[in-house]
Amino acid sequence: MRRASVVALIFILWLTSGAYSGVIKGKVTDKETGEPLMGANVILDGTTYGSSCDLEGNYYIFGVPAGSYRLRISIVGYKSEERSIALGDNDTLIYNFRLSEQAIRAKPIVVTASKFEQNIQDSPTTVTYIPGDDILKKNVTDLRDVLRTTGGVNITEGQLSIRNSSGYTRGVGTRVLFMIDGVPMIPGDTGEIKWDIIPLNDIDHIEILKGSSSALYGSNAIGGVVNIITKRTRKKQELRLKLSGGFYDKPLYKEWQWTDDYQKYGDVSLNYGFNYDKLSGRATISGLYNEGYRIPGDDELEKIFLSANYRLSDENNLDFLTSWSYEDWGIFTMWESAEHPYEVKPSEINNRTNSTKGITSLRLNSRHLNENYFWSAKLYNMYGNWYSELADGNMWSRSNRMGLELQFNYKPHSNHTLSIGTDNFYSDIKSQTFGKHFGWSTSFYAQDEFKLSEKLVTNVGARFDYFYVDESGSDWQISPKAGVVYHITENIAARASGGTGFRIPSMAEMFTDMYQSGLRVEPNPSLGPEKSISTEVGLNYSYGKKHSIDAAFFANYYKDMIEPKPDSMYIFRFVNLSTARIMGAELGVRTNIWRFTGNVNYVYTDAKDYTNPDSVVWLSYRPEHQLTLSLDFNYYRNNTIGIDYRYSSRYKKVEYYTEDRRVPAKILDARANYRFKRLTLSGKIANMLQYYYCEIERNMRPPRSFTISLVYDIL
Amino acid sequence: MRNLWWLTIFLVLCALFFVSCEIDHGLGPVRSVGRSNPDTTIYEPGDTIPGIQGKIYFRGEWPENPRQAFVAASPEYPLTNLLIILNYYTELDSGIFFADSCEYFLRLSNYDEDEEFAIVGFGLLCEGEWYGPNMVKGIYASSEDPNEPLPVYVPAGRPAKGVDIIVDFDNPPILQVPGLVQ
Numbered sequence: 001m002r003r004a005s006v007v008a009l010i011f012i013l014w015l016t017s018g019a020y021s022g023v024i025k026g027k028v029t030d031k032e033t034g035e036p037l038m039g040a041n042v043i044l045d046g047t048t049y050g051s052s053c054d055l056e057g058n059y060y061i062f063g064v065p066a067g068s069y070r071l072r073i074s075i076v077g078y079k080s081e082e083r084s085i086a087l088g089d090n091d092t093l094i095y096n097f098r099l100s101e102q103a104i105r106a107k108p109i110v111v112t113a114s115k116f117e118q119n120i121q122d123s124p125t126t127v128t129y130i131p132g133d134d135i136l137k138k139n140v141t142d143l144r145d146v147l148r149t150t151g152g153v154n155i156t157e158g159q160l161s162i163r164n165s166s167g168y169t170r171g172v173g174t175r176v177l178f179m180i181d182g183v184p185m186i187p188g189d190t191g192e193i194k195w196d197i198i199p200l201n202d203i204d205h206i207e208i209l210k211g212s213s214s215a216l217y218g219s220n221a222i223g224g225v226v227n228i229i230t231k232r233t234r235k236k237q238e239l240r241l242k243l244s245g246g247f248y249d250k251p252l253y254k255e256w257q258w259t260d261d262y263q264k265y266g267d268v269s270l271n272y273g274f275n276y277d278k279l280s281g282r283a284t285i286s287g288l289y290n291e292g293y294r295i296p297g298d299d300e301l302e303k304i305f306l307s308a309n310y311r312l313s314d315e316n317n318l319d320f321l322t323s324w325s326y327e328d329w330g331i332f333t334m335w336e337s338a339e340h341p342y343e344v345k346p347s348e349i350n351n352r353t354n355s356t357k358g359i360t361s362l363r364l365n366s367r368h369l370n371e372n373y374f375w376s377a378k379l380y381n382m383y384g385n386w387y388s389e390l391a392d393g394n395m396w397s398r399s400n401r402m403g404l405e406l407q408f409n410y411k412p413h414s415n416h417t418l419s420i421g422t423d424n425f426y427s428d429i430k431s432q433t434f435g436k437h438f439g440w441s442t443s444f445y446a447q448d449e450f451k452l453s454e455k456l457v458t459n460v461g462a463r464f465d466y467f468y469v470d471e472s473g474s475d476w477q478i479s480p481k482a483g484v485v486y487h488i489t490e491n492i493a494a495r496a497s498g499g500t501g502f503r504i505p506s507m508a509e510m511f512t513d514m515y516q517s518g519l520r521v522e523p524n525p526s527l528g529p530e531k532s533i534s535t536e537v538g539l540n541y542s543y544g545k546k547h548s549i550d551a552a553f554f555a556n557y558y559k560d561m562i563e564p565k566p567d568s569m570y571i572f573r574f575v576n577l578s579t580a581r582i583m584g585a586e587l588g589v590r591t592n593i594w595r596f597t598g599n600v601n602y603v604y605t606d607a608k609d610y611t612n613p614d615s616v617v618w619l620s621y622r623p624e625h626q627l628t629l630s631l632d633f634n635y636y637r638n639n640t641i642g643i644d645y646r647y648s649s650r651y652k653k654v655e656y657y658t659e660d661r662r663v664p665a666k667i668l669d670a671r672a673n674y675r676f677k678r679l680t681l682s683g684k685i686a687n688m689l690q691y692y693y694c695e696i697e698r699n700m701r702p703p704r705s706f707t708i709s710l711v712y713d714i715l
Numbered sequence: 716m717r718n719l720w721w722l723t724i725f726l727v728l729c730a731l732f733f734v735s736c737e738i739d740h741g742l743g744p745v746r747s748v749g750r751s752n753p754d755t756t757i758y759e760p761g762d763t764i765p766g767i768q769g770k771i772y773f774r775g776e777w778p779e780n781p782r783q784a785f786v787a788a789s790p791e792y793p794l795t796n797l798l799i800i801l802n803y804y805t806e807l808d809s810g811i812f813f814a815d816s817c818e819y820f821l822r823l824s825n826y827d828e829d830e831e832f833a834i835v836g837f838g839l840l841c842e843g844e845w846y847g848p849n850m851v852k853g854i855y856a857s858s859e860d861p862n863e864p865l866p867v868y869v870p871a872g873r874p875a876k877g878v879d880i881i882v883d884f885d886n887p888p889i890l891q892v893p894g895l896v897q
Contacts (some may be wrong), residue, residue: 253744338824339744345806518783520845570797570847659802661824663741692741700742 018390022091024061028053028073031098035235040075040099045082046414048372051314055275066091073097076109076204080235082685111182112207112227114449114459115419116409117215121540124459124483124497125211125550127584128152132204134232136631137640139671139684139709141244141288143195147226149644149669151601151628152210152586156621157695160193162210163554164582164605165223167621168655168696170453172508172574173562175223177213180319183228183361186220187398188427189434192508194357194384196325199284199305201242201271204231212534212556215481216464218423218443222532223556230321233273233280234690239715240271246707249252251342252690258295258342263707265290281308281320284579293702294342296349298329316366324358331388333517334698338660341700342693347391355386361547372412378405392516396414397431414453419461420444426508434511435523439469441504457485459497467504471511472525477502495539501532505562509574521564524573533557546592555583580619582607595634602627618652621696623664625649641672657697664703665693678713765830766874767821767867771837771853773814775884781812783840786819786880791892792833792864797848803832826872834864836888837880848892853882862888 028040036057043050044064051059055059066089074080078099080473087093108131113123120127128150135146147153147160154161156168166175171192178193184557185194206228213221245266250257269286284305292298303325310318331351335341344351361380381402388395403425423445428438447461462480481499488494511523538552560576567573584605591598607622627649632642648665668689673682684707693701767788782809787800794800803821806813809835811817836854854864855878869875 253738255744337822341742515843515845518840518846520847566797570845656798656801658799659824661742666739666741689738690740692743695743 016470021063021065022087022089022093024064024071024085024087024093024095026059026095026097027057028059028097028099029057030076030078030234031100034098036373037075037078037099037234038280039142039232039234040073040078040097043072043074045070045072045600048411048414052209052367054311054314055277057279071095073099074109075099093538098661108205111229112179112209112225114417114447115182115407115421116417118449121487121493122457123209124457124485124495125213125536126152126550127208128208128210128588130206130208135200135203135206136370136711137642137671137673137682138644138669139244139673139682139707141200141265143198143200143228145686146200148204149392149630149646150208151588151599152603152626153208154623154626154648155695157699158193158195160226161622162226163556163584163586163603164207164607164619164622165556169562169564169618172512173491173503173506174220175503177217177221177225179225179227180359181319181361181363182227182361183321183363183378183380184217184220184401184403184425185359185382186401187357187382188401188439188507189384189429189431190508191220194325196301196303196327197280197357197359198228198230199269199271199286199303199323201240201269202230202282202284202305202307204229204278204574210552211497211536211554212532213502214465214479214503214532215461215475215499216335216445216447218445218463218465219441219467219502219504219529222530222558224504231273231282232309233275233282235273237276237715238271238273238282238713241712241714242267242269242271242709244268244707244709246684246705247514247701249690249704249706251703252692255339256341258340261578263291263293273661278311279308281306292330293705294332294700296344296351297332299327299329301325301327301329305619315368316364319363319365320361320707322358322360324356326354326356328352328354331390332699335700341698351388351390353386353388355384357384357386373408373410375408377407378403380404390516395431395433395514395516397429397433399427399429399431401425401427417449419447419449421446429507433514434507435513437470437507437509437511439467441465441467455487459483459485465502469504469507469510469525470530472527475504475529477529491542493515494538495540496535496537498535501534503530503562504529505574509562512574519572520570521572522577527562527574528560528576530558530560530562530576532559533635548588548590550586550588552586553584554586555581557581576613578609580607580609580611580620582619582622597628597632597640598632600628620653620655621651621654623648623651638673644669644671654697660694660697665695666691680709680711680713682709682711683707684709763872764874765823765825765869765872767823767832767835767878768819768867768874768876769855769878769880770816770818771811771880771882772816773822773861773884774884775886777813778839778841780842781809781839782842782844784809784811785838786835787838788821788832788835788867790830790832794834794848795892797846797892820874823869829871830869832867832869834890835867835878835880836864837882848890849887850889850892852884853880854890855880856888856889861886862890 001419028037038055040053043060049061049064051061053059066087068086071085104629108129109117110127111117113127144155147455148155152163158175173191209225213225247262247264267288271284273282286303288301290299305323305579307321336343337344359382364377366375384397405423407421424442426440430436443465445463449459451457460482464478466476479500483497485495505527512521513523514521534556536554540550542548543601558580561578562574563577565571565575586603588601603626607619609617609619627647629645632640634640645668650662650664669686670688671684686705690704788803789800805821836851838850839852867875867878
């Protein structure tokens, strides 16, 4: 009897659910090519009902109660579309969408600010979004050259700094967390960014978070985050060949010329993208050779990249990524003399380094839209191995860093998202320079984003980090944050945020034991983390998708900053020394008028060292003014001609060669591309005005160079 | 045709931009600092080059494994910041190792102003040694007190000559370096 009652109850429930719910389904395709858009998000606004398109571009939303809704379709790179629908009892509605590619994205969707997808205007901290098209348009082979022309970002001979958070520390440690698809790219030994690990053609877009983000990302995010988002293949098959070549012009001054030849460079890459049933992915092989504009300065680089996505079910998918590179290059330490700025002293001409590095990651994403939660698990390993042949003796190091992150997001209703997670890593190194060491870290974080009203969004969170390094012991940090965004109008949003940050010293900073170029560096196992308090207020105005203005004021306070300092015997160690305040303002404008697209960004920074209150000095390698400007003219369809200009004021302070003449950076690049059917031809003149300057002392930047690229979409 | 019109406007705008920027090439060869046109003459050390010039006399036994020899100067003495000498530094050829004497020329880059140095010295690093006060093996000093450096005045754009240094490997000078554990 009881069993019969249960069966009857289930039957009634089934009947009831069937009586008051309907189905919405359809297909989403590219308007121009008709290709299905796999992964397009389809949601009913203001509800938790939604789906994403399968391989054929089809979507299905089941069990939707009768009523009126706004059906919204979105996918990165395409203009979103909305439609009002009315669903009756037991109705099955079919809506097909043909989306147009989006030329300008004023309000992109970003994932880095809060570890879940959100409108860029909902982020309480400044986020800069660089679309992949802009990267390709710049016609560069090095990611650093993309970031050099990005407002508020400073590259000092390969070291990344956002809003002057970092100076220059000879390649050890970074105050900016560099990630690929949310996976940290920080090697276990030096802790420096490995720029060459990802092919530029596989980048969908770059998100730059300009503020301390330790409350979500822990150590290294003390000065911000750069997150590279890789591309997904939308077509069934893609095959692209890229050939690029060029040469450096001779220096303007005859006495600076060290060779009678024009130094050449070139690279080739082949990229294949595929979509087979539940499996999609991309594979790239590339090689680069550069004779170098200085001696030594030649560079040989080979890369292999593979990413794959497997749809386990409608709700679960698995992402795999592996990228490896091998590089062999001549090391230019510093010029021999100001009369020969492109040559090192003869004893250093054979200094070389070769390195192999690779990242492998596996991510499981589970998205349960109807149950209002999603979770993800990330497992990764980064391997690095380098060997340097130097006049003063050889150096080598091998390191591993593996990590596991689990994240759970719960969305009880459309205005509220709760995120919790745990982030863990283990790293070990074996090195002639740093010794043999290991360390690990475990952390827990929580974040709550709540829309108090349609206009007001609040975001609070905190992260607890516990870390251990052999020889130096354990320590812990708690990093809270809070932020608020107020949408004044549909186009204007004001934001404010504050939080604390920290950075654990790299193994290199703790354990470097070396003698190089007459300098002795000894280990300091008692080196502690550096800490910061970071605040920001900002205002964003977006008019449609064509114009935007963003203004921000920021103030960051650092203490126990890690710096190399000599003791009384002139033996160098990394020590917790400085107290600093870095404050300033940033203004960015993007506009699109007729066929012109312009971007201007200006950052003013006041970066002072308050270690000795009686003698406040500027922090080293920090420009006071930074201006970037780009102007593009779209002369035919997507064919453009454009310029990039950047100005970075003269460093007020450098560390070593304080008496050398210093000048600001004033670099102008010009570029053009022409697309004919499947062929794109691009040309670029970098440093068009032959401007000479140094990012660090006695290291001259390249003279003018000419590059031609050819991209052929075979499939 | 319309596209061509816009392209022309764009190119004119770019041209105006270039013209509006004074053509500035940033750093240049030291001799052409402050000059508007690039100087393409290769210099020869001589009376038109600022620097410190002299002879070094070596006494006593050379260490067995010399690795790096140099001449350096500092505008301040006592030496509160040893790194300052990196700015006024020239490495000597290893051919001088075990010699009795050699000539040197410490090239400076300031053509426009007179400079005065409180100390000029010869330094030597042997295998396994690093920069520090102990690297200084001889200084330009008075004959009465070899530990008391003599100042050197360098006129703008010209060398100071006759700055001879006596190096006695058995009796290196004792320098004043505040904070140094001697």
